[in-house]
Amino acid sequence: MRDKVLGVLLGLAAGALMMTSCAKAPLKKTQTQVTGAKSVKIVFIPKNTGNPYFDSLINGFKKASEEQGCEFSTVAPATAEATSQLPFIKEQMQRGVNVLAICPNSPDALNQVFKEARSKGIIVLTVNADLPGNEEYRDACVLPMDFNLTGRSQVELMGSLIDYKGKIALLSATTDAPDQNFWIKGMKEALKEPKYQGMKLAEIAYGNDDPQKSLTECEALLTKYPDLRGIIAPTTVAIAAAAQCVETAKKAPTVQVTGLGTPNQMRRFIKNGTVTAFALWSPYDEGYLSAYLAVGLATKKIEPEPGGLFSVPRLGERKFAEKNVVVTGPPVVFTKQNIEEYHF
Numbered sequence: 370m371r372d373k374v375l376g377v378l379l380g381l382a383a384g385a386l387m388m389t390s391c392a393k394a395p396l397k398k399t400q401t402q403v404t405g406a407k408s409v410k411i412v413f414i415p416k417n418t419g420n421p422y423f424d425s426l427i428n429g430f431k432k433a434s435e436e437q438g439c440e441f442s443t444v445a446p447a448t449a450e451a452t453s454q455l456p457f458i459k460e461q462m463q464r465g466v467n468v469l470a471i472c473p474n475s476p477d478a479l480n481q482v483f484k485e486a487r488s489k490g491i492i493v494l495t496v497n498a499d500l501p502g503n504e505e506y507r508d509a510c511v512l513p514m515d516f517n518l519t520g521r522s523q524v525e526l527m528g529s530l531i532d533y534k535g536k537i538a539l540l541s542a543t544t545d546a547p548d549q550n551f552w553i554k555g556m557k558e559a560l561k562e563p564k565y566q567g568m569k570l571a572e573i574a575y576g577n578d579d580p581q582k583s584l585t586e587c588e589a590l591l592t593k594y595p596d597l598r599g600i601i602a603p604t605t606v607a608i609a610a611a612a613q614c615v616e617t618a619k620k621a622p623t624v625q626v627t628g629l630g631t632p633n634q635m636r637r638f639i640k641n642g643t644v645t646a647f648a649l650w651s652p653y654d655e656g657y658l659s660a661y662l663a664v665g666l667a668t669k670k671i672e673p674e675p676g677g678l679f680s681v682p683r684l685g686e687r688k689f690a691e692k693n694v695v696v697t698g699p700p701v702v703f704t705k706q707n708i709e710e711y712h713f
């Protein structure tokens with residue numbers, strides 16, 4: 370499996386390219402006042418509370434905010450429904466944040482509130498999920514990898530585990546989740562390729578990024594499809610629940626579970642053989658990069674423009690791709706061979 374490792378999370382360019390982000394920025398009348406990095410107030414709103422994935426991302430945000438001397442806070446709804454973040458966004462606008470960093474629970478339900486925030490001079494930065502088709506409602510977006518590659522790489526990973534043959538199911542997050550839905554589109558496209566014609570997608574189930582609901586949905590899949598060969602769970606919540614469910618049902622290795630998971634939540638299942646391989650990236654680096662970008666945008670030291678470059682301490686140079694998307698990267702496939710190197 371070593372050769373399946375797509376890259377390494379850590380050990381990215383270690384250059385100390387500190388950004389000087391304390392200069393005064395010209396103020397428009399409507400704009401929230403910002404005079405330098407130390408005056409920037411960032412809030413990050415993840416999809417929901419209680420997900421260790423976002424704890425890592427928040428730790429990255431915190432570290433980079435400390436380094437820059439800016440204010441960082443985080444609030445989140447208990448559940449990941451399309452509009453559950455709305456009251457939190459409004460409250461933070463009232464509080465006078467300069468940067469609203471958010472992992473949106475919907476690709477379009479927040480358009481109006483984002484528009485309002487931006488009209489007040491607040492930078493809207495989508496982090497970890499974007500607004501496909503509605504990118505004009507945010508200033509820039511930080512994604513952990515090129516999302517155009519995520520779906521296909523998940524199908525390839527599953528294929529390699531089941532010899533490219535058999536019935537598979539997807540266990541996703543919410544029906545509205547912009548990130549998972551984008552990846553699922555990529556998976557469906559990939560499944561049309563000749564290489565994957567032996568793999569049949571039986572069903573897409575939704576666990577709402579809720580551990581209990583994900584577990585129940587997984588149990589239903591096992592009952593409904595006795596000949597199921599694999600479950601792709603492209604969410605750290607559902608993959609952990611699916612591994613638990615397959616372990617309890619003693620269905621491994623006939624049913625292969627893969628997807629996107631955190632090494633800490635998946636370690637036990639990799640070690641006892643319930644799961645052979647799964648993927649992810651570094652949510653910590655993603656948060657770290659986002660905080661540097663947030664301050665750069667708020668102080669106007671960084672102008673979002675496709676092709677534009679900026680530097681982040683420890684991570685090195687990053688480029689704005691089309692639609693001002695910045696990718697943290699790289700993804701990694703975790704197996705028995707490398708899982709001990711990762712602790713998050």
Ligand code: RAM
Binds near residue numbers: 420472604605
């Ligand atoms: C869950 C969330 C998050 C996603 C990861 C892979 O933690 O849905 O948004 O990026 O999985």
